[in-house]
Amino acid sequence: MYPIAKGNFDFRSRPYLDTASYGLPPHSTVAAVAEALEACPLGSARWSKDWDPAGDRCRPLAAQLLGAAPDEIALIPAVSVGVGVALSMLSPGDEVLISEHEFTSMLFPLLVAEKRFDIKVRTVPFDELAAQVRSSTALV
Incomplete structure (x- = not known):
């Protein structure tokens, strides 16, 4: 383990493998969130x-x-906002390539955009994403 990780994270002598979620926050992040949460109910938050x-x-x-x-x-404040920004740059006929186990925060807006804006959403196994990119692929 890198020394910087050992000093900044609270692993409690256990492996942490759930990196697909929020990830394990460093001590500085925990302190900043605690400070923000303390200010919120007091009405003193200055976002x-x-x-x-x-x-x-x-x-x-x-x-x-x-x-x-x-x-x-x-x-960008949230994944859904970022997805909207990215999708707004696509043109009719553009293809978006996604894995078969895509997060719903990405999948649902894509499926709506596919119907509304005439883009093509193509689903492939994750291991094949790079190999499946075509000239019509605008976003992976």
Whole structure:
């Protein structure tokens, strides 16, 4: 285990394998959430003043991690919002390739978009995603 992980996470001597959900939060995240939750019922939460600057500080770090420019990093409040943004950029006839066990937060908006906007949603086994990309595939 990396030393940084050992000091920032509370594994309690157990393996943690549920990374498809929220993931195991580092101590700094637990402290920040506790602080936000404490302010919420008191009416003293200052979401835009406290949270927006944190996002602005994270944007260049995420860009560096992903090999992108900071202005290419979008901070989206939820998966469903991000899916809507991505789907709004598709054109009729575009194909979206998904795995057979796609998360519902992605699957349901895709199925609606398939009917409303004449896109094609094609489902394949996860292990075949890369091999199944075609010239008509606009999104995986």
